Amino acid sequence: MKGNIIAALSLSLMLAGCSSSNNGPGGMHKVDWYKAHHAAMKKEEAWCNNDVPRQKLAACLNAYEADMNTAKPASSHFKVGSASVGPGWTP
Numbered sequence: 001m002k003g004n005i006i007a008a009l010s011l012s013l014m015l016a017g018c019s020s021s022n023n024g025p026g027g028m029h030k031v032d033w034y035k036a037h038h039a040a041m042k043k044e045e046a047w048c049n050n051d052v053p054r055q056k057l058a059a060c061l062n063a064y065e066a067d068m069n070t071a072k073p074a075s076s077h078f079k080v081g082s083a084s085v086g087p088g089w090t091p
Helices: 002-016 031-036 038-049 052-056 058-068
Strands: 078-080 083-085
Touching: 031 038, 031 058, 038 052, 038 058, 052 058
Parallel strands: none
Antiparallel strands: 078 083
């Protein structure tokens, strides 16, 4: 009986080591998932950037790729010197 308990406990500890904790805070997702879940992508990137070896994990690479391939909103204003240029601006 005692042997069965020890075996079960050992097995559960070994399986705990196989969890997705090494794949980021939210587990590992595909690039398209990160594109659709911007906040989770940013959280994953922050987790990855916190430790250089993590940056090579598949979860981090997917989050980075999603961020690079996500359309960024275009700004309608930009700065030229100290002047702000945008809609309705005339020289």
